[in-house]
Amino acid sequence: MLEIKNVHKTFFAGTVNERVALQEINLTLGEGEFVTVIGSNGAGKSTILNITSGKLRPDTGSVVIDGQDVTRLADFQRAKYIGRVFQDPMAGTSPEMTIEQNMAIAFERGKRRGLAPGVTRKKRDFFREELKSLELGLENRLKAKVGLLSGGQRQALSLLMATFSSPNILLLDEHTAALDPQRAALVSRLTAEVVQRHHLTTLMVTHNMEQALQLGTRLIMMHEGRIILDLDQAQKSRMTVPDLLHEFEKIKGAAVDDRTMLQ
Amino acid sequence: MIVAVELGLIYAVMALGVYLTFRILNFPDLTVDGSFTTGAAVAAVGIINGVPPLVATLAAFAAGMAAGWVTGILHTKGKINGLLAGILTMIALYSINLRIMGKANLPLLRQDTLLTPLRDAGLLGSAVGILVFAIIALAIKLVIDWFLHTDLGLSLQATGDNEQMIRSFGVSTDRTKILGLALSNGLVALCGAMIAQYQGFADIGMGIGLILAGLASVIIGQAIFGSRIIFVATLAVVLGSVLYRVVIQLALQAGLNPNDMKLISAVLVIIALVLPQLKVFRKVQGLSKMKKSLMAPSEPAGAKV
Numbered sequence: 189m190l191e192i193k194n195v196h197k198t199f200f201a202g203t204v205n206e207r208v209a210l211q212e213i214n215l216t217l218g219e220g221e222f223v224t225v226i227g228s229n230g231a232g233k234s235t236i237l238n239i240t241s242g243k244l245r246p247d248t249g250s251v252v253i254d255g256q257d258v259t260r261l262a263d264f265q266r267a268k269y270i271g272r273v274f275q276d277p278m279a280g281t282s283p284e285m286t287i288e289q290n291m292a293i294a295f296e297r298g299k300r301r302g303l304a305p306g307v308t309r310k311k312r313d314f315f316r317e318e319l320k321s322l323e324l325g326l327e328n329r330l331k332a333k334v335g336l337l338s339g340g341q342r343q344a345l346s347l348l349m350a351t352f353s354s355p356n357i358l359l360l361d362e363h364t365a366a367l368d369p370q371r372a373a374l375v376s377r378l379t380a381e382v383v384q385r386h387h388l389t390t391l392m393v394t395h396n397m398e399q400a401l402q403l404g405t406r407l408i409m410m411h412e413g414r415i416i417l418d419l420d421q422a423q424k425s426r427m428t429v430p431d432l433l434h435e436f437e438k439i440k441g442a443a444v445d446d447r448t449m450l451q
Numbered sequence: 452m453i454v455a456v457e458l459g460l461i462y463a464v465m466a467l468g469v470y471l472t473f474r475i476l477n478f479p480d481l482t483v484d485g486s487f488t489t490g491a492a493v494a495a496v497g498i499i500n501g502v503p504p505l506v507a508t509l510a511a512f513a514a515g516m517a518a519g520w521v522t523g524i525l526h527t528k529g530k531i532n533g534l535l536a537g538i539l540t541m542i543a544l545y546s547i548n549l550r551i552m553g554k555a556n557l558p559l560l561r562q563d564t565l566l567t568p569l570r571d572a573g574l575l576g577s578a579v580g581i582l583v584f585a586i587i588a589l590a591i592k593l594v595i596d597w598f599l600h601t602d603l604g605l606s607l608q609a610t611g612d613n614e615q616m617i618r619s620f621g622v623s624t625d626r627t628k629i630l631g632l633a634l635s636n637g638l639v640a641l642c643g644a645m646i647a648q649y650q651g652f653a654d655i656g657m658g659i660g661l662i663l664a665g666l667a668s669v670i671i672g673q674a675i676f677g678s679r680i681i682f683v684a685t686l687a688v689v690l691g692s693v694l695y696r697v698v699i700q701l702a703l704q705a706g707l708n709p710n711d712m713k714l715i716s717a718v719l720v721i722i723a724l725v726l727p728q729l730k731v732f733r734k735v736q737g738l739s740k741m742k743k744s745l746m747a748p749s750e751p752a753g754a755k756v
Binding site for chain 2: 241262263264265267268270272274278279280281282283284285289292293294296297298299301302303304305306307349350
């Protein structure tokens with residue numbers, strides 16, 4: 189379970205470039221809830237993700253994972269609770285290391301690392317089984333360097349590495365945006381499968397409205413650092429992309445009106 | 452020539468240390484010039500004061516680790532550029548080394564060292580000498596191979612390869628960098644201790660320019676013998692170190708002045724770094740990868756696809 193409470197974040201505070209990224213964000217993800225986040229550029233989607241992962245700290249407010257306040261923990265300290273897949277397919281894996289070594293690193297997520305062998309026969313068998321679920325034939329290439337894989341393969345592997353050790357929270361940062369349509373569809377499908385299989389509490393940022401409607405159990409839309417629309421599964425299933433766009437224009441217009449009124 | 456091979460095998464320990472920072476951590480660490488002399492100084496002072504040679508040599512390793520730790524702290528906690536952090540420690544060590552030694556040159560004449568049994572038996576400069584030093588170098592190489600494949604070692608490798616990734620799996624990259632620098636400089640100091648015992652003195656200037664010998668060994672060795680897997684990569688470093696000493700020896704025999712050796716080392720490294728950029732050599736596998744941590748990036752790293 190993830191709770192983001194009263195989070196406020198301003199970039200470059202006190203300068204001419206001051207920009208409010210998040211204001212008064214309250215968001216609670218129940219156990220196993222899969223939330224997709226959409227919004228235009230600068231709406232604060234990525235900031236929410238980065239605040240959850242610990243890459244950024246909120247100015248005020250707190251982040252709580254399964255009852256544990258993690259607001260003050262650095263990104264690597266929170267990794268115990270969080271699996272992440274980045275937008276850049278190159279970001280989630282180590283190219284000079286083999287597939288099995290990458291998986292061995294992921295397998296130890298958040299644990300204390302000592303002098304035990306990283307890859308053992310038992311782990312290798314487990315990795316092979318896990319890789320089969322990707323249906324990319326990677327189970328036969330355990331000793332291949334990850335740098336030799338295509339972007340789609342690397343992203344599928346990143347997804348597996350982020351999830352197979354069952355994190356409390358899964359964060360997906362536009363993780364299909366850099367892939368060609370075919371590969372993006374594959375990674376989308378794998379995402380749905382893996383989230384269901386491990387019953388993962390998931391926060392996914394995307395630019396793709398269709399994907400946001402198709403995946404997940406809840407959808408939120410952000411604009412200028414606020415959550416302006418929050419749809420549960422039933423409401424979401426009735427929505428189409430034009431509906432969403434229409435809704436966005438309507439709320440955006442209202443928000444502008446509010447502000448003019450206040451001034 | 453046998454002496455050159457022996458020296459190459461001893462200096463291989465230093466080259467393995469440089470390999471850890473330069474290739475594994477992707478961090479060009481200049482602490483080496485200082486920590487090598489620190490190792491020699493600690494071992495020499497220890498031996499002169501009656502400490503058992505083995506203990507003195509291990510103390511040198513510990514002193515080197517401390518030096519690497521300082522560079523690591525400066526770089527990670529002090530947020531000082533890696534090259535500068537190394538230079539700062541190296542310069543500071545010059546004074547510290549003089550303090551340890553008390554004077555600029557410490558002879559080990561008539562002292563019992565680790566190498567006394569070999570020397571007394573007249574085996575230095577013979578095939579047996581080469582065998583002994585080869586066993587030492589290969590043993591250390593195998594320990595490094597083993598270490599890099601442990602959970603901790605894998606996280607060290609990933610730190611040099613993709614920092615964002617390894618942090619997302621819960622590893623403090625500050626800690627792995629400090630650990631890598633400490634281990635690396637420990638090995639360099641260990642090498643300094645052995646060289647001091649081999650040549651029979653410690654000298655304040657013995658580490659000057661040594662980083663180039665280390666880099667040359669790593670670059671030349673891996674360009675010729677490959678670096679596809681760690682086992683091969685570390686073996687290539689050992690062989691590269693031997694090759695480097697042999698080349699230096701040949702240059703000396705050809706009539707070059709010993710004082711020109713630093714210039715020759717520098718030219719060797721420059722050639723190894725620049726050659727792969729020429730079209731003819733682009734295809735030579737291995738060479739092009741070598742330069743990644745020493746060259747200015749030609750394209751923005753981590754560019755969005």
